[in-house]
Amino acid sequence: MADALKIGIAGLGTVGASLVRVLQTRADMLAVACGRPIVATAVSARDRSRDRGIDVSGAQWFDDAVEMARHADIELFVELMGGSGDPAYSSVKAALSRGLHVVTANKALLAKSGVELAVLAEEKGVILNFEAAVAGGIPVIKALRESLTGNTVSRVYGIMNGTCNYILTRMEKEKLSFETCLKEAQRLGYAEADPAFDIEGNDTAHKLSILTTLAFGTQIAADDIYLEGITNISLEDIEAAADLGYRIKLLGVAQKTASGIEQRVHPTMVPQDSVIAQVDGVTNAVAIESDILGELLMVGPGAGGNATASAVLGDIADIAKSRPGAQLVPSLGRPARQLDVYKRGEIQSHEGGYFIRLTVQDKTGVFASIATRMAENQISLESIMQRPKSHNDKAERQTVILVTHATTEHSVRQAVAAIETEGYLIGKPQVIRIERPVAN
Amino acid sequence: MADALKIGIAGLGTVGASLVRVLQTRADMLAVACGRPIVATAVSARDRSRDRGIDVSGAQWFDDAVEMARHADIELFVELMGGSGDPAYSSVKAALSRGLHVVTANKALLAKSGVELAVLAEEKGVILNFEAAVAGGIPVIKALRESLTGNTVSRVYGIMNGTCNYILTRMEKEKLSFETCLKEAQRLGYAEADPAFDIEGNDTAHKLSILTTLAFGTQIAADDIYLEGITNISLEDIEAAADLGYRIKLLGVAQKTASGIEQRVHPTMVPQDSVIAQVDGVTNAVAIESDILGELLMVGPGAGGNATASAVLGDIADIAKSRPGAQLVPSLGRPARQLDVYKRGEIQSHEGGYFIRLTVQDKTGVFASIATRMAENQISLESIMQRPKSHNDKAERQTVILVTHATTEHSVRQAVAAIETEGYLIGKPQVIRIERPVAN
Missing domain, CATH: 3.40.50.720 (NAD(P)-binding Rossmann-like Domain)
Known part of the structure; x- marks a missing residue:
């Protein structure tokens, strides 16, 4: 030997x-x-x-x-x-x-x-x-670096932060608030005393930047990532997502687009019957889409x-x-x-479906106004619905949920900005991107 | 260069x-x-x-x-x-x-x-x-041979035949018979003109024998595998499984037991909310349970x-x-x-939960008799239920579904043999093993 x-x-x-x-x-x-x-x-x-x-x-x-x-x-x-x-x-x-x-x-x-x-x-x-x-x-890393040699990767995405996935899973399964689940995660040692780095998405961004380089052959660009954490996700979003056949996960996504490589970390709605939607708790998952192999998904412990x-x-x-x-x-x-120089795909040109939740005054014409603002921005709607009111809801407000067909971030932001000027909106609109696995 | x-x-x-x-x-x-x-x-x-x-x-x-x-x-x-x-x-x-x-x-x-x-x-x-x-x-192969170096594997299992998974998925989603789905698979080129090698489990067994060697360091023993194909799976089984919160998949499973390495290929009930249960169509999946890493699941195209x-x-x-x-x-x-000499873990000593479907004459005392035969063999039941009759069912027969807690293959076979001597059984009993992922 x-x-x-x-x-x-x-x-x-x-x-x-x-x-x-x-x-x-x-x-x-x-x-x-x-x-x-x-x-x-x-x-x-x-x-x-x-x-x-x-x-x-x-x-x-x-x-x-x-x-x-x-x-x-x-x-x-x-x-x-x-x-x-x-x-x-x-x-x-x-x-x-x-x-x-x-x-x-x-x-x-x-x-x-x-x-x-x-x-x-x-x-x-x-x-x-x-x-x-x-x-x-x-x-x-081994899969991207070795197994996929010769493949051209089109998208890599995943659940790469156990803390966030634990919180989102608990919120959904136990119908608890974000704050309660964060405390529980801290008690169990899944979240740090200062949880910002995890729940704001920075940890996922670090990991994503490394995957992006391996997937697309570009220099590491960890500071050039569109970032949204999960602190803004309410139980109401999770329940509305479930009603529509989705789950909410914090995903890191890197994707080749016409304008460059999109790198983004944000709460994402994934179809309930997709494999990645079933990845619960602190478990991680990474999916790689490439042109010869097809879609590969790996699920396992992300920390510990x-x-x-x-x-x-x-x-x-x-x-x-x-x-x-x-x-x-x-x-x-x-x-x-x-390695190629990293060219950022701008989030404004991101294409995909969107979930939009609006709290509005309960008055005539609001539905029509919302639908009109969407149409003006060439956004076609998959569904528009009013959420059933709970006992606690104030009578004079209601929640409107929109799910769009594929559109652009730019169009959605324009439409939402237009709606914001109408005067019937209460609080901030919630916008969550939808991500669809090619297979699985 | x-x-x-x-x-x-x-x-x-x-x-x-x-x-x-x-x-x-x-x-x-x-x-x-x-x-x-x-x-x-x-x-x-x-x-x-x-x-x-x-x-x-x-x-x-x-x-x-x-x-x-x-x-x-x-x-x-x-x-x-x-x-x-x-x-x-x-x-x-x-x-x-x-x-x-x-x-x-x-x-x-x-x-x-x-x-x-x-x-x-x-x-x-x-x-x-x-x-x-x-x-x-x-x-x-790379995961077992390289990434898991130093780990002791306890179980490896997976969906390794696209033909079978396509048929089982179609049966469930479209409520079609096995025969119809097999013909569809043949038409689409997912199944051979002579489909026996796939649907009887031999193809899965070949693959499993290779994984067993990599996982457990034993010589390849492809002829020493307990084998059951999917030809015996009816739409009724799939529907009963769904009612109980399970899906049926053809799994190859290799597992370390006290008596040796169990290698088995058979239709298996997996919990509906497990990740592997969501793996549909011709897609394959392999799970590896090891002591340092934990559970790793990989999902992707198994053929083509x-x-x-x-x-x-x-x-x-x-x-x-x-x-x-x-x-x-x-x-x-x-x-x-x-490589170590392969020592076979006998299927008779397999431990796990079981799904048992019995068609019986609709007469007094049958439930009690079934429950008694189970108890005599130290089998504890998770549930026992009578399936609602469909229009086509003959009035004088009914279907009884049992789900057992963990028991042994030997006990189940003894109990079923005892029930077969009672005279109220119509046709052959259906016995399907239940496999539970540790996580995911």
Whole structure:
């Protein structure tokens, strides 16, 4: 059997501890599968004294991850600290510069500096793997980078934030408010004390930007994403969606259009009988539509120490199985210097169906006015309905729900703006885009 | 750029023609992704004169695939002829013996000779890839072999035959008989003129045997699978399943049990709100349950020239990216000589829930007798119900539906045998196993 692959692990939180445990308990199995043992010979974390329930006494300890990247006797640097800044950035850069392979689970780092790091890895002839950075345990990076070679991707979309999906699922199943479900998610550890990063869609955007690059061969453009979170979704929206045969999911969608690549993260209505509509709770799902393969959907755990560690381990195993002299699979699907410049598809030109919920004064002519404003903007309606009033509803207001056939964002915004000037609208209109899977 | 990878394609049916087309039209894209061009320099098929809508004039023609494997100037032999016998077997063996890499889409060949061929590939230091052999375009082989490295799999199951899933879906959605839907599937080209291989479950069994080996590290045992097809499934079963919150799918299931590895292919009731229950028509799905990752489900096209060609292309690309000196990923997940002997888990000891449909004479005491026979066999019932009679039902008979809590196959068979001796049963009892996803 060949020499052991010596790895250094920076970050011993949930994922890091899980990884150390698996490397120790499955050492024999891994050695058989990879053709050589994998041994963590160096570890780094902030607090050496903390009890993590793992034994790292056999590994060299570094207080400083950058030091470990520079000096540890390792071939592979595993970055599990998170964050787009230091020490993650500097340590990964130091490791690659030194000619070490790198495995990272850090979506923020890749969203910000992925291309730069991939260029460096290719210059140094080493591997940069990051399966765990998007949708946790779901092997979507490998699918895009390897299985779909030769395919032209037209759309990639998915449920990539467990917190949001947990909240939306609970709201629907238990008929609870957004606020109640958010608190429940926090209590269960599915949401952070400051949940903004998840519920505003930023986390999904980071992941989407990485998928976009792999799917379309463009540079990573994480700041160029249309973003809408789920804080504005009410139980009323969810119930109206159900009545119309839809569920609401926070999707990240990247799509090739005439004007460029659309990248958008927003609450989305998906048909109730589609497979992705059934993905509940903290589970993630990613769909890829491509011209040769067709539609591929992958569903699995998007977070959690073990699922993430499993993806990291798969990346490590791929490196253990490789050898000097082997051709490198480009980290981002094609050589990083050959990525196209990202050209943004403007949200204004987005085409699709829309759900529009309006609270209006209960008076004659409102229906006609709404329908007229839609027609003036060439929007054809699939349905227009008045929601049955609940006991609590004030008599003088009613809810009007519209579902449009395919139209453009621009037309919808024009129509809604026109309706807003009419004077019968109460509160803000709710507009939710509809996304239809090609199949499934 | 490195030298081109020269490949020979044996078999120019739908998949082969699609592959040739893609290699030609995407040549530049593939060269960038793989670091070198991929060129089909040799082809083989039975009839040289047939018009396949592709240009193979630049490739050397072989009437005999074995000749091509032995003598063509190629590094990689692509087998797309199908069948477990010759010329597929001899040509793949000749190619591996000569030190060529092999990509095949041939499930029958692998089910019969997969271990022998993997041993040969490993002796010769070449790659044997077969992503397209199971579930078409779904990258389940790569997931099991690479992404799940280090995981212990507990169960793998899936919808792996599009013909059966098409028939079952049509029966449910259109309330049609099995026979009508089978004819429709034949008319649309989803089913062969002789459909036995699909509808009796043999096709699923071949695929399952390959997944079992990758999941559990045991030798391929395609002849050691409990097999039940869908010919016995009536619209009445499907409707009763729907009333109870289930759908009926033909699943292949491999599961680790105390007595060995259960491999079974049979109609299965899955909960209506599970993700896999939503997989309709010719679409395939494979779920993998493992201890570190959790549950991973992949859904996609299981057949068709393009989807299959896409999987073959992914395999070819992996080989194009590899280089002499690279460590080989063992074809079957671990070195083929180190696979464990397959120990069969007996169907009699299968544990799970059951759906039992009995047509009985409409007389006093029948319900009590059925319930008693169940209790005598320690079977606890989740529900027992009488189906509403339709207009056509004869007055003197009624249908009794039982759903059991988890029990054993042995107990169910004992109880049903006891009921059969009572004299009130009309026709044969219908017994369908229930399978529950852990999540999703």
